Amino acid sequence: MxxxxxxxxxxxxxxxxxxxxxxxxxxxxxxxxxxxxxxVKPVAFSLIMQDKETSIGLYKSDFFPDLWIPLQKNPGLDVDQYLFKYDLYHNTYIGDLISRGDTVIDCGGYIGLFTLWCLKKGAKRVIVFEPEKRNYECLRRNLSSYIDSGKVLLIGKGVWSTGGSMGLRLTESGVGHSLLSGVEAIDSTPIEVVEIDTVIQDLVPNERIGFIKMDVEGAEREALIGAKGAIARDKPKMFICSYHLPDDPQVITNIVMETQPDYRVDYTGFASNDRGFIQEQGVVFT
Structure with a gap:
């Protein structure tokens, strides 16, 4: 079989x-x-130091600045996944979607690589959501100077359609943690979830949201419902991952277009599953 x-x-x-x-x-x-x-060329990391209390390590490579990454046998596997997505980001012209001076929302911050890229592109501020505690600690250390300056606002919560508490299903590595049931996991931990609109209103009520990226392991559709206010008001450009659930491309498109019908929609990238089906990696809204 x-x-x-x-x-x-x-x-x-x-x-x-x-x-x-x-x-x-x-x-x-x-x-x-x-x-x-x-x-993509695999990234070779060497461990400089480790923090056993938080289960993260500081790693050196020839490709990145020194990075805090959740401790694992080969962190390059997770970062390679990011590099592959990073290549997709470029191939889907996300580099042209982020403009100097934008306020960006990064849902699924992992260890901060996408946020660092946004800042390099000239983003005014990045609001980063990351509920998993090891990733959150890596983000806090990797982005410390930007957090201190106010250019990064780090939120240790998940994104959903309502506020409250949910169980986050944890994988063995630093990626793939999910709020959805039925996901293979080694453990589960309670986390707080919030609406994006509520966070915007509390932290940056007078700033226009210029770009939203979501890669939150199947919670995208719920997170978009919680961001309807910003989408309707600001019409931010968006890259929303759409490969976690079989009907993601259509459901995600419907939610956004019902909220803000003036978008142009493009389907881009690719993803596959063990049944051999191919579907779009993400939906781009401009």
């Missing part, structure tokens, strides 16, 4: 490329993915 799934995945992947669904990927990248080869 597993071999059949792998074969079907590869067949569907090639069909998706031929049909034009993967137009941002070259054939060389497609073949690398089919053969389970990395399409």
């Amino acid at each position: 597993k071999i059949i799934k792998i074969i079907m995945w590869r067949i569907n992947f090639i069909i998706a490329k031929i049909s034009g669904s993967l137009k941002r990927l070259g054939w060389m990248q497609v073949f690398k993915i089919i053969l389970n080869k990395p399409i």
